[in-house]
Amino acid sequence: MPVLENATWVLILWAAIAYLIGSVPFGLIVTRAMGLADPRTLGSGNIGATNVLRTGSKLAGASTLILDAAKGAVAVLAARLFAGEDAAQIAALAAFVGHCYPVWLRFTGGKGVATFLGVLLALIWPVGLLTCATWIAAVALSRISSVGALTAAVLSSGWMLLLARPDTLAVGLLMTVLMFWRHRQNLARLRAGTEPRLGQCP
Template identity: 80%
Template sequence: MPVLDSTTIVLLLWAVLGYLCGSVPFGLIITRAMGLVDPRTIGSGNIGATNVLRTGSKAAGAATLILDAVKGAVAVVAARLAAGEDAAQVAALLAFIGHCYPVWLRFRGGKGVATFLGVLLGLVWPVGLLTCATWIAAVVMTRVSSVGALTAAAVSTIWMFLIAQFDTVLVGIVMTLLLYWRHRQNLARLRAGTEPKIGQKP
């Protein structure tokens, strides 16, 4: 963690703002705007980009992926500009939590992959880019979305150490553990050999 220069009130403020920013359910907003099926009623039942893709619309899936990443980056950058690095990390973690557990949807959100990538891009862009590259490479090689997510999340901490971004390691590890928790059913299917590939019905 960075040196805590901000007051408790300021950090609490950015915790709330980060959570609210991360909790915007773009997957649901986009599918409704495009007249598509509610992603909560198909596939894994979450509002993330991979499940939105199961509506049959690549455009909706791509838009969800981009906007879920952008909201994470926006929360981090806004907090840093307004209050500093400590507030940026608080906003980063809470934006990620907000995406996974949005109050508006009874705390049933996405699995956090796109927001995780966006948050890392906002926190330390070289780490974010390397993590994105890791995610893309793993997805291309396996065609399994969860493998890309889990690999990228695990390797992100290694990138932080290699680039000497030690201040971000703690928040990165916390987000990685939470992302693995959100993917616990995927992990079970991977062990059983039943995890679907991208474009295949689960």
């Protein structure tokens, strides 16, 4: 954990701001703007980039991925700019939670992969880059989105330790645990050998 330099109310304020930023449902906004099917009616039923891709639009999927990552990065960078490192780490976790459980959609959101990558890129960019590379490599080798996400989440903590940033480990581990919880159905399908590959529906 970072040294807590801000008053509790400041950290709570930035947690709330970051949560609201993370709650913006870009998957739903993008598909509606492009006249596509509601992603909540497809595949896994969530609003993340992988499920948006099931609308048949690669542009929509890519746009959702970028915007979901960007909102996480914006939350972290804004908190760091105005309140410092402790607020940035609180904001990272809050933005991630906001994406997974958005207040605007009755707390039913995405699985957090893009936002996870975005907050890591803003929080510690070398760790973010290594985690992105891990995600890309794991997806390329397995052709399974959830394998890439979970592999990247697990190894992100290792990258933090390797790059001598143990102060971020608590936040990283909390996000990793939540990532696994959000992917619990994927894990069940992986154990059963029924997890779909990219381009397939579950």
